[in-house]
Amino acid sequence: DIQMTQSPATLSASVGDRVTITCRASQTISRWLAWYQQKPGKAPKLLIYDASSLESGVPSRFSGSGSGIEFTLTISSLQPDDFATYYCQQYNSYSPLTFGGGTKVDIK
Amino acid sequence: QVQLQASGPGLVKSSETLSLTCTVSGYSITSGFYWGWVRQPPGKGLEWIGNIYHGGSTYYNPPLKSRVTVSMDTSKNQFSLKLTSVTAADTAVYYCARAGYTGYDPFHYWGHGTLVTVSS
Numbered sequence: 001d002i003q004m005t006q007s008p009a010t011l012s013a014s015v016g017d018r019v020t021i022t023c024r025a026s027q028t029i030s031r032w033l034a035w036y037q038q039k040p041g042k043a044p045k046l047l048i049y050d051a052s053s054l055e056s057g058v059p060s061r062f063s064g065s066g067s068g069i070e071f072t073l074t075i076s077s078l079q080p081d082d083f084a085t086y087y088c089q090q091y092n093s094y095s096p097l098t099f100g101g102g103t104k105v106d107i108k
Numbered sequence: 109q110v111q112l113q114a115s116g117p118g119l120v121k122s123s124e125t126l127s128l129t130c131t132v133s134g135y136s137i138t139s140g141f142y143w144g145w146v147r148q149p150p151g152k153g154l155e156w157i158g159n160i161y162h163g164g165s166t167y168y169n170p171p172l173k174s175r176v177t178v179s180m181d182t183s184k185n186q187f188s189l190k191l192t193s194v195t196a197a198d199t200a201v202y203y204c205a206r207a208g209y210t211g212y213d214p215f216h217y218w219g220h221g222t223l224v225t226v227s228s
Contacts, residue, residue, distance in 0.1 A: 001170070034214035036154075043203055043218035044146075044154065055216070087154055091212045096169050097156040 002026050002090050006100035012108040019075040021103045023088035028068045034089045035064055035073045037082075038102075044087060048073065075105075083107055110135040112219035114204045122228045126191040130204030130219060131184070138162040138182050142207040144215065145178060145189045147200040155200075159211050160187055167211040194226045 003026040013019050023033065031051035036044035046055045048064035051071055061076040075082055088100040116128035130143070137143060144159035158168040160178045168176050177190045191198060201223050205215035 032212070043205075043221050044215070045218070046214055046216050049214045049216075089154075089214060091214055093210070093212045095212070096167075097159075097212065099154040099156070102153050 002029060002092060002095050002098055004088055004090055004098050004100035006086075006088055006103050008103060009101065010104045010106065012106055013078050014108045015078055015080055017078045017108075019078050019082075019105060021073045021086055021088075021105075023066075023071045023073070023100050025069045025071075025090055029090045029092040029095075031067045032090055032092045033064070033066070033071050034091065035062075036087045036089065037084045038087065039084045047086075078105070110206055110217050112204045112206065112217060114202055114219045114222040116202075116222060116224070118223055119225050119227055120194055120198075122195055122226055123193055126189070126194050126198060126224055126226075128189045128202055128204075128222065128224070129186050130188070131186050132206075133185070135206075137180060137185055137187060141209060142167075142211050142213060143180075143187045144205055144207055146203045146205055146215065146218075147198075148203070148221070149197075149200045157189065157191075157202075159207055161211065165211060196226050196228070198224070199226045200224060 005024045035048040038044040052064045085104045111133045142159045145157040158178045175192045180187045201221040203221040204219045206217040207213040
């Protein structure tokens with residue numbers, strides 16, 4: 001199976017900060033990577049797919065980049081609604097779908 | 109807008125079978141797309157369980173494969189999850205979700221999730 005490692009596990013930031021979260025795959029996954037946002041008690045919400053495609057309705061302050069084994073999610077200017085936990089997920093063909101361990105973004 | 113709602117017993121006894129149903133509205137499950145299950149133990153991360161397509165194709169997470177069955181009831185626009193021989197480790201919030209056009213796609217739509225507790 002492809003293991004996904006996210007860093008950091010926790011990130012403290014302030015409103016207006018630029019935030020970057022990294023996800024590393026244990027083997028190359030091309031651009032088959034998604035990012036989700038999850039708030040307490042809620043289902044995950046898809047933000048980014050195919051490494052850098054913005055899901056419809058998601059604010060443009062969210063962006064994704066990377067290919068191969070290293071990927072990043074960037075929030076250009078953190079908003080109060082963005083304090084949440086973020087997960088990456090790989091969906092490389094013929095490999096079981098796997099998620100990263102999550103990155104919690106909390107208030108500094 | 110597609111909506112998904114998972115339902116089923118919130119408490120299952122150890123060694124028994126967990127059964128959940130996901131009711132889909134706003135979209136026919138026979139019109140394409142894969143549909144799947146993801147779970148999240150309390151305070152932990154996400155684990156994919158399995159996906160199904162109306163043509164019958166299924167994909168399961170290997171660690172769970174021997175215990176999992178995902179099926180469809182197209183007449184009710186529902187799909188279901190059965191997990192046998194449950195233990196405390198299967199206690200989790202179970203989400204149903206809609207993926208893309210292949211068995212290897214991200215999940216674009218999610219249901220609210222239902223907590224299932226396995227008791228001894």
